[in-house]
Amino acid sequence: MSLTTPSLSGHLNKWFDSDFNFHHLYPLYIRELAQKHWTPLKVAQKASDFLAAKSGAKILDIGSGPGKFCLSGAYYNPAANFYGIEQRNDLVFYATTAKEMLGLSNVTFIHANLLELDFREYDHFYFFNSFYENLPGTQKIDNKLSYSRSLYNSYNRYLCDQLKKMPAGTRLATYHCSEEEVPGGYHLVGTEIDHLLSFWIKV
Numbered sequence: 181m182s183l184t185t186p187s188l189s190g191h192l193n194k195w196f197d198s199d200f201n202f203h204h205l206y207p208l209y210i211r212e213l214a215q216k217h218w219t220p221l222k223v224a225q226k227a228s229d230f231l232a233a234k235s236g237a238k239i240l241d242i243g244s245g246p247g248k249f250c251l252s253g254a255y256y257n258p259a260a261n262f263y264g265i266e267q268r269n270d271l272v273f274y275a276t277t278a279k280e281m282l283g284l285s286n287v288t289f290i291h292a293n294l295l296e297l298d299f300r301e302y303d304h305f306y307f308f309n310s311f312y313e314n315l316p317g318t319q320k321i322d323n324k325l326s327y328s329r330s331l332y333n334s335y336n337r338y339l340c341d342q343l344k345k346m347p348a349g350t351r352l353a354t355y356h357c358s359e360e361e362v363p364g365g366y367h368l369v370g371t372e373i374d375h376l377l378s379f380w381i382k383v
């Protein structure tokens with residue numbers, strides 16, 4: 181067994197030994213995007229531990245990319261169920277392939293735009309500043325989509341409206357987000373990773 185391609189049989193934890201190992205679940209072009217666009221394992225572990233506070237919780241990653249947060253959350257918290265919604269077909273394909281390679285049953289990936297989703301089907305949420313690509317001067321995942329400030333605003337508005345409808349006790353973990361992106365009613369209960377990862381609970 182080489183360090184870069186952990187064996188599939190009996191050594192699931194090898195994939196989770198390091199971000200480097202984990203990224204070898206994906207083809208090269210997705211690995212090359214990882215540093216900028218996908219959640220590091222130690223962030224995913226802290227965020228998913230916070231969100232999976234109760235057994236059976238349904239946790240949604242808002243813009244799940246190739247599934248790194250959901251897959252690692254599902255590995256670290258087997259009693260919770262992780263869902264990822266992602267607009268890019270290729271990323272959903274590689275997320276699903278990685279799920280099968282890891283043999284995780286508590287993860288589901290949905291290929292859709294966030295605007296089609298009712299958040300009330302879920303309990304708690306993870307958000308890694310997913311709409312930033314729409315802002316001028318930011319690094320893009322690819323050049324297949326059209327980007328605009330008006331899309332950024334409408335996605336953020338939808339996110340806020342949906343989060344506002346959630347009941348008291350709803351948990352939210354944000355990574356690389358400013359406080360303005362979180363609607364009133366969500367109280368900051370902690371931060372980690374130099375304040376880049378924030379934990380919120382709706383009151």
Ligand SMILES: C[S@@+](CC[C@H](N)C(=O)[O-])C[C@H]1O[C@@H](n2cnc3c(N)ncnc32)[C@H](O)[C@@H]1O
Pocket residue numbers: 217218219241242243244245246247248249265266267268271292293294295308309310311321335
């Ligand atoms: C910064 S990446 C984060 C990926 C993943 N959550 C992680 O932490 O590893 C943001 C993802 O959100 C997706 N995204 C952005 N806007 C979206 C929308 N309106 N609907 C669905 N997915 C969206 C992008 O395609 C991208 O894959």
